[in-house]
Amino acid sequence: MRSTWKQLWPPLVAVIFLLTGWQLAVSLFHVEAWILPSPTDIIREFNANATGIWVHTLATLRLTLIGFPIGTAVGLIIALLLHLLPWTRRAFYPLLILSQNVPSIALAPLLVIWFGFGLLPKIILITLVCFFPVAVATMSGLAQSDGIMLNYMKMAGAGKWQIFTKLELPSSLPSLFSGVKISATYAVMGAVVAEWIGADKGIGYYMLLQKSAYHTDRMFVAIVIIVLLSLVLFAIIALLEKWLVRWKPRRNS
Amino acid sequence: MSEETQIQHSTTETPGSSQAVPAPPALEVKGISKAYTERRRVTSVLNNVSLKVEQQEFVSIVGPSGCGKSTLFHIIGGLEQPDAGTISMNGSLVTGQRGEISYMPQQPALFPWRTIEDNVLIAGEIKGVPQDQAREEARHWLAKVGLSGFERAYPHMLSGGMQQRAAFLRALLAPQELMLLDEPFSALDALTRSEMQRWLLELWEENRRSVLFITHNIEEALLLSNRIYVFSGRPGSVLHTVDIPFPRPRREEITDSPEFLLLKRQLSQWMREEQEKSATTKG
Numbered sequence: 001m002r003s004t005w006k007q008l009w010p011p012l013v014a015v016i017f018l019l020t021g022w023q024l025a026v027s028l029f030h031v032e033a034w035i036l037p038s039p040t041d042i043i044r045e046f047n048a049n050a051t052g053i054w055v056h057t058l059a060t061l062r063l064t065l066i067g068f069p070i071g072t073a074v075g076l077i078i079a080l081l082l083h084l085l086p087w088t089r090r091a092f093y094p095l096l097i098l099s100q101n102v103p104s105i106a107l108a109p110l111l112v113i114w115f116g117f118g119l120l121p122k123i124i125l126i127t128l129v130c131f132f133p134v135a136v137a138t139m140s141g142l143a144q145s146d147g148i149m150l151n152y153m154k155m156a157g158a159g160k161w162q163i164f165t166k167l168e169l170p171s172s173l174p175s176l177f178s179g180v181k182i183s184a185t186y187a188v189m190g191a192v193v194a195e196w197i198g199a200d201k202g203i204g205y206y207m208l209l210q211k212s213a214y215h216t217d218r219m220f221v222a223i224v225i226i227v228l229l230s231l232v233l234f235a236i237i238a239l240l241e242k243w244l245v246r247w248k249p250r251r252n253s
Numbered sequence: 254m255s256e257e258t259q260i261q262h263s264t265t266e267t268p269g270s271s272q273a274v275p276a277p278p279a280l281e282v283k284g285i286s287k288a289y290t291e292r293r294r295v296t297s298v299l300n301n302v303s304l305k306v307e308q309q310e311f312v313s314i315v316g317p318s319g320c321g322k323s324t325l326f327h328i329i330g331g332l333e334q335p336d337a338g339t340i341s342m343n344g345s346l347v348t349g350q351r352g353e354i355s356y357m358p359q360q361p362a363l364f365p366w367r368t369i370e371d372n373v374l375i376a377g378e379i380k381g382v383p384q385d386q387a388r389e390e391a392r393h394w395l396a397k398v399g400l401s402g403f404e405r406a407y408p409h410m411l412s413g414g415m416q417q418r419a420a421f422l423r424a425l426l427a428p429q430e431l432m433l434l435d436e437p438f439s440a441l442d443a444l445t446r447s448e449m450q451r452w453l454l455e456l457w458e459e460n461r462r463s464v465l466f467i468t469h470n471i472e473e474a475l476l477l478s479n480r481i482y483v484f485s486g487r488p489g490s491v492l493h494t495v496d497i498p499f500p501r502p503r504r505e506e507i508t509d510s511p512e513f514l515l516l517k518r519q520l521s522q523w524m525r526e527e528q529e530k531s532a533t534t535k536g
Binding site for chain 2: 158245
């Protein structure tokens with residue numbers, strides 16, 4: 001309990017410090033609310049608008065919870081395939097990197113043209129954002145298993161598949177999870193961008209709506225919600241990691 | 254009573270007429286040579302190495318660092334192909350075949366995501382041996398080597414000596430008969446090391462397996478072995494073969510006997526000469 005508190009207080013103090021500075025700056029320099037609302041303005045707006053925004057939050061959450069697992073699964077499948085079949089790695093690895101050079105914002109309108117305004121183009125967009133970190137992290141994790149253990153497995157007569165399931169896969173878990181954690185934060189962002197391109201609800205849609213009305217405070221409410229959603233998703237993945245990689249020694253003990 | 258022991262005896266050593274055909278050695282290394290080519294420069298690592306481990310024999314290899322001991326283990330384990338020579342086990346040719354030996358590496362190299370019990374069982378698991386009975390045997394052995402209560406622990410929770418004992422047990426419980434131990438105690442501190450030597454000696458005498466043991470430590474080799482092969486510096490070859498006469502069961506006290514000290518002095522001198530030779534050729 002004490003150690004959790006010890007880990008928690010520095011970022012907490014930093015955030016409080018930042019918010020106080022923001023609040024003071026806004027009131028000291030008389031910044032107009034439509035340019036930059038103060039934190040208290042945002043909280044007030046949040047409370048006033050809570051029921052209205054809840055629908056949008058749920059919509060974005062739903063989209064994220066569909067897209068993120070699919071994106072992660074695609075990333076994992078690509079990593080496994082490229083690892084187990086070395087020739088596919090040589091063939092597709094450059095393409096993989098290329099896919100990340102195309103900005104998702106530029107891709108979004110094309111996806112709408114091809115797949116309409118339904119769920120599918122949005123899922124594709126989230127998948128495109130999510131799969132890459134998982135694929136790259138998992139691949140490097142799979143390639144970095146311990147040489148002595150590998151020799152041990154070979155001398156004991158283990159085949160390729162046994163080496164994969166009993167050595168490479170478990171030893172890749174920590175790095176797999178760092179990829180999934182990055183994807184988790186990208187997923188919410190991907191969902192919001194997907195909603196920009198065509199949706200009738202969701203945080204992304206809400207943001208567009210408020211932007212055209214110069215409701216800056218509500219824009220910030222949307223940002224806070226996006227941050228909170230990302231954090232929750234991240235925390236869930238971190239917990240899952242802690243449980244699955246419980247064999248790993250803690251760094252500070 | 255005497256009849257019973259006679260029968261038990263007969264299973265290991267064939268009596269009577271067939272005594273003319275002794276059991277083939279657990280391991281026979283014949284004329285192994287190996288060289289590596291790197292940037293067109295050929296480095297010879299092993300040169301015509303031959304050695305033998307009879308059934309239930311403890312055989313050691315000592316030699317200066319870089320004498321190709323690890324390469325030899327890789328060749329016996331089937332990780333690498335020799336340029337020349339053959340490896341036979343129990344009379345059949347197994348050159349370049351994997352899965353024939355039970356290996357204990359220098360570092361414990363326990364799988365960190367497996368509990369101690371599951372680590373100890375992995376060799377059988379790889380070979381597809383049914384695990385129920387093996388699990389019971391593993392528990393029995395873990396208790397015997399002072400690891401009871403740690404069956405469900407992960408390797409990082411154990412001290413270096415305990416990890417090494419678990420790694421040894423993993424090799425001991427493997428379905429393969431021949432054990433290759435590659436400097437198993439080199440990473441341990443002196444006190445733990447001598448404790449582990451005593452422990453290994455007792456365990457081996459109780460449970461004779463064919464063992465090929467690599468070490469830098471002459472005293473360790475003398476204490477444990479039936480026979481010692483002294484290797485030359487690079488390229489590694491067998492310089493001397495020394496049969497160790499001390500009767501079994503041995504106790505640590507023999508390390509104070511004059512014969513032991515004499516042998517130790519002789520081996521140390523050979524090693525020193527080799528070390529100097531390889532130092533001068535390098536410089």
